Amino acid sequence: MKLYFAPMEGVTDAIYRRVHRRNFGGVQKYFMPFISPSHSLTFSRKEQFEMDPRQNAGVPVVPQILANNANYFQATAELLRDLGYQEINLNLGCPSGTVTAKVKGSGLLREPDRLRAFLDAVYAHPPLPISIKTRIGYEQPGEWPRLLELLLDYPFSELIIHPRTRQEFYSGAPHREACSLLQREYLYNGDLFTAQTVHQFLSEHPQACGVMLGRGLVANPALAQEAAGGPALTLDALRSFHDDLYREYMRFWPETAVVGRMHLMMKYLCSCFDDSTVYRRALRKVTTGEEYERIVSGLFRECPLKAQPAFDLDILLS
Ligand SMILES: Cc1cc2nc3c(=O)[nH]c(=O)nc-3n(C[C@H](O)[C@H](O)[C@H](O)COP(=O)(O)O)c2cc1C
Structure with a gap:
């Protein structure tokens, strides 16, 4: 396959x-x-x-x-x-x-x-x-x-x-x-x-x-x-991926561009979490890396991973 x-x-x-x-x-x-x-x-x-x-x-x-x-x-x-x-x-x-x-x-x-x-x-x-x-x-x-x-x-x-x-x-x-x-x-x-x-x-x-x-x-x-038969998503793996991506964008792009891109990324990744609405709404208003990091840390700390993460168009558009 x-x-x-x-x-x-x-x-x-x-x-x-x-x-x-x-x-x-x-x-x-x-x-x-x-x-x-x-x-x-x-x-x-x-x-x-x-x-x-x-x-x-x-x-x-x-x-x-x-x-x-x-x-x-x-x-x-x-x-x-x-x-x-x-x-x-x-x-x-x-x-x-x-x-x-x-x-x-x-x-x-x-x-x-x-x-x-x-x-x-x-x-x-x-x-x-x-x-x-x-x-x-x-x-x-x-x-x-x-x-x-x-x-x-x-x-x-x-x-x-x-x-x-x-x-x-x-x-x-x-x-x-x-x-x-x-x-x-x-x-x-x-x-x-x-x-x-x-x-x-x-x-x-x-x-x-x-x-x-x-x-x-x-x-x-x-x-x-x-x-492909490998491990399903875990919270640790998602956090490592997220942090790696954020750091890598920061190496190449200005902070405002990174925050914009990571905001889009989080719209997709929020499909992995239960009860993430408050954090998604808060992310909309973020303009600095510091604020972004604080809200994302809260999301990873407070929201459980869904049993079956899957793309959700409603989350992307909300
Ligand atoms: C934001 C966005 C950008 C896309 N850019 C391209 C592209 O550059 N080239 C392409 O062939 N398809 C592009 N597509 C289409 C995707 O490759 C894919 O065909 C589409 O998302 C349907 O597959 P999916 O249901 O698995 O997402 C894009 C789709 C989206 C949503």
Whole structure:
């Protein structure tokens, strides 16, 4: 069973990935949030930091490219190969309006002829194995059979399916039945938040050779480890991970940026605790590292770990 960490822009950055890697097991590949090349092939400082092999040392990372121009894709893939990466992932799933308006990410799914021309060029001389992460359509799930037929014409190294359309973003239940059309191996992604649901999904879908976990793994950083048969989350392990992450961000970022990022992180991690509402509310008002540390210490001291931690959208949005 393959267990991959989904790319999550603004969450699973290089610092996060390496701290996760040294605190928890179970993840075979960490997918980097997308890099979006422009015609000049100049990358933002953030993208350069993400791609820097020193920031990814010891972590099995797969860079992801968001593009609709095969030349930019090819040049970026060659650059990533020269930096030492061994595989590239193509993003055909991003639902963001600014991305789809440029016919990138899931925006390409709405233009099959353009997608085909792009994939023809991308797979003509791939410098590295290229996997694809896709949704099942743009407007509606009925697009999937034709889209799948198109994708199957290309020698992707792996296919990762998030069975929602672009219009659905992340709402509603994923269309898991769409995965049954596959007569070959694929990886499934979407709404798997406990080890039990991972196992259940895999037992019910024999063609799925693994899963990619996103929000569930951020909310419970031991989820992949537990799904792989290792230890479930403990309070000590969560505290060590949290403190390691906080310290590591402090090494690289200004304090206000660290507090902002850790606040977001705690929205996910609060899914692990019972009775954390008071602390979650208090964290909203925090502006300094000192205040943040005080409230988080209270949370770890006073709130019990849930018997079954799992991502909770209501907590994230509250
Ligand atoms: C905040 C956020 C950022 C994301 N960034 C990316 C990204 O950069 N590339 C990508 O392919 N998917 C991205 N995704 C989608 C996730 O990789 C994943 O497909 C989605 O969260 C569904 O999986 P889950 O239910 O296990 O979370 C993002 C999702 C979220 C919530």
